Amino acid sequence: MSYKQILYNTTPAPAIDPSLSGKGTFRVNTVPRPSNVPADKLLVRVHYLSLDPAMRQWLTAKRSYIAPVELGAVMRGQSIAQVVAVGSDLGSKFKTGDWVVAYSGWQEYAVLGAKEVEKVAIPAGGRPTDAMSVLGVTGLTAYFGMTEVGQLRPGDTVVVSGAAGATGMVAGQIAKIKGAKRVVGLAGSPDKCEFLVKELGFDAAINYKDPNWRKQLKEATPEYIDVFFDNTGGEILDACLARAARDARFAICGAISQYNSAKPQGPTNFMNVISHRITMKGFIVFDFAKKYPAALQELASWLSQGKLKRKEHIVPGGLEGAPKALVDLYAGVNTGKMMVEVAPISEAVGAKAKL
Amino acid sequence: MSYKQILYNTTPAPAIDPSLSGKGTFRVNTVPRPSNVPADKLLVRVHYLSLDPAMRQWLTAKRSYIAPVELGAVMRGQSIAQVVAVGSDLGSKFKTGDWVVAYSGWQEYAVLGAKEVEKVAIPAGGRPTDAMSVLGVTGLTAYFGMTEVGQLRPGDTVVVSGAAGATGMVAGQIAKIKGAKRVVGLAGSPDKCEFLVKELGFDAAINYKDPNWRKQLKEATPEYIDVFFDNTGGEILDACLARAARDARFAICGAISQYNSAKPQGPTNFMNVISHRITMKGFIVFDFAKKYPAALQELASWLSQGKLKRKEHIVPGGLEGAPKALVDLYAGVNTGKMMVEVAPISEAVGAKAKL
Known part of the structure; x- marks a missing residue:
């Protein structure tokens, strides 16, 4: 079993080239899916990638609030993912089917430590993607x-x-x-x-x-x-x-x-x-960060009172649509939170949450 | 008896033209010096004009923190001046020879109300011009x-x-x-x-x-x-x-x-x-302004302890040197506070203060 990743391939000069043909800003990579998860890790399946305006800055080698993504590395990004396997040390904290906000980057699956995910607590009337949007x-x-x-x-x-x-x-x-x-x-x-x-x-x-x-x-x-x-x-x-x-x-x-x-x-x-x-x-x-819980x-x-409304712009078609969606984000194609659907909710484990 | 004023003549486009020949940014005007001072006014003689970078903005008709100077009006500016005549209502507050910071504008004499001047309190080791500079x-x-x-x-x-x-x-x-x-x-x-x-x-x-x-x-x-x-x-x-x-x-x-x-x-x-x-x-x-006294x-x-040093750049030669001095200020000619000497201290009434 294998899965796909999108790697940072070439420095934008200055516009992002979404082509995955080899000379573009990104390229696709295929890696084997691990059959055994290390004791202190989770295997998560990515369902929705977050696309954010800050991403362009992460591709610039300049002193900034966060180190740039390195050429050849998986493109950085948050996602809404579901836990599909739990390492033996983490069994008390996570179980298969949990929804998490994951610092997965742009890939279909990811092996992550407990600090690279946050469990999604879905409030009444909420949905998992809210944790990356209006409640994220x-x-x-x-x-x-x-x-x-x-x-x-x-x-x-x-x-x-x-x-x-x-x-x-x-x-x-x-x-x-x-x-x-x-x-x-x-x-x-x-x-x-x-x-x-x-x-x-x-x-x-x-x-x-x-x-x-x-x-x-x-x-x-x-x-x-x-x-x-x-x-x-x-x-x-x-x-x-x-x-x-x-x-x-x-x-x-x-x-x-x-x-x-x-x-x-x-x-x-x-x-x-x-x-x-x-x-x-x-x-x-x-x-x-210290004030997140109250906020x-x-x-x-x-949100639950209907005073605050959400809006999502979901790009279907899987992981490989992410580079083009990022270009579209800068072109202002979206109304609301731009996400790429890597795997539809219908493929989720169990039926824990509806999107 | 008469005295000279400098009026705002033409809008800079955009550089200030210091020529006083008629087409410049400023022009000279001569007015009679009043022999009687109104009861609620002072007659002051201007000794030192303050030149400030903000002045260029005062010549621009744009929404700002202060109304622009109107064409034909005396150029706005602070000065160190000496009281030479006191209206009958102000005798308890001012006397001839007092040094004041005056909102006089660019002129050799000015008839001002009590609110347009501030008496200079010269601390030990201080001099009147400090009130327009390091203590102003x-x-x-x-x-x-x-x-x-x-x-x-x-x-x-x-x-x-x-x-x-x-x-x-x-x-x-x-x-x-x-x-x-x-x-x-x-x-x-x-x-x-x-x-x-x-x-x-x-x-x-x-x-x-x-x-x-x-x-x-x-x-x-x-x-x-x-x-x-x-x-x-x-x-x-x-x-x-x-x-x-x-x-x-x-x-x-x-x-x-x-x-x-x-x-x-x-x-x-x-x-x-x-x-x-x-x-x-x-x-x-x-x-x-409310915090001025403590500051x-x-x-x-x-200043009196020698921890803070002052430096003045005094342009001699009288009122008519002010336009050129203002241009020089923007050219960075000065080190320290730029002032125009309108009347030397040797011409002051009495010997109340040394410069």
Whole structure:
């Protein structure tokens, strides 16, 4: 028995080449599936891979918050996986059929230590993939970015870029739940904008591909911007600097517009930082790890009460679709959390959880 | 009797034209000197004008922390002035010969209300011009920028740009006094760098006009940068973003390299804000007004103990030298606080203070 992995093959220059033909950014590798699991390990089967904007940065050999993926290694990534075999030392903690969030990387199976997985506790009304999305790193990023970094206060005007993306849509909803006066989303299509306003309750949404988007942003923020939750950087960040209220907080979560750029664009309205006393703060969700439990409890309660809505964009077709899906993520094809279905839920062991 | 004023004449496009011939940014105006001072006013004679990097921004009609100067109005500015006549209602508060920090603008005399002046209390070893420099807005900007905005902690590595300028040189000295492990200044000539290290006790100083300055900055910050006090923006800000330590604080005080630019340059290394969790915070010293008294006391005590050194760059020749001096300020001609001598101290009323 064997299984497939996707390895990091060549450095993007700077765009990711999703071709698996040999010269692309990634290549496929096939390895034997172990028949015996070591005593201190688990064998998990990957069902859903998480695709995240940060991935492009992991392919860059630059001083950063995490070491880059090495050429020839399995591509790094989180997944929702199911335990299919348990090493003899771990029998008290895990059993076959358990769902876990796994630091598996891009492969169909993985042999992992107990610290490389987190058991998924599925709350009422929840599903395993939530643990990678609204009740996982994505939701936590939105939560801490809006509360701790953005220092959201009731009555604030909030703008979220990449608002139809996995993190942005949660960030905007949290702002509403926590008392923002006005939440405005920026997204890349009329459909996404409609979704934000009609389904998620944003006060306004602006399609940044519309030639008049700057004017619309101005009209949508009559009292300027108190909190900007930025996932995109580039021109949108610049436009929000121009609309910043005094003492505005800019939570810098991502810069998806710049990741694939050979020459990143700095915010030319940077001097507004001084005149409007703006605080721009970058963050990485891991820094808030000690506060995860309380945040997850709050997120889960909003989810079960229907105050917080989730949305997934699942790419079918198996592991080999991951490179193309990653390129699509940067192109903004998704609304909501982008995942690749490596193995459908119907193939899961038992019927422990419904997706 | 009459006196001269300098009025804002034409909008810079974008560079300031110091010519007073008619088409320049400023023009001279002559007005009669009042023989009777209104009951609620003072007549002051201006001795020293303060020249400040922020002035260029005051000539730009853009939403900012302060309204722009209107065309045809006296150019805005602080000065050290002496009271030469006191209105009848103000006799209990002021007397002829008092030294004041005056919001006089660029003119030889000014008729001002009591709220437009602050009496100078000259501490032991002090001189009136200190109230506009190390014991005035300049020193306070350095103080709050380093402590409240930069959140300096003992053991930090600190970098200051525009370090030989009025604010920068105080900021760097405060960092040393407050326990920084290492203070590195960036300045625009070998002489300035020598001054910073030999006279002010900076650990290192780098001439940013040297082709190898980036390499020197790297070598001077082996443990990266915890606090960056930025007066310049542009390429220096970018280089410091590349050298930021995790959780670095960037106190954004000014952007003198960008003020006269038609197309400001944004920091292209902006994405480091995320990976290194940098906080960039712009500030205006007036926001800390409630804390001025305690800060001034601390600054004055350091000054009298010789821990804090001052340096002035006084441009002689009278009021009409102010426009050219302002251009020189942006060219970095000065080491220390740039002032224009409108009237020498020898012409002061009485002999109350020595300069």
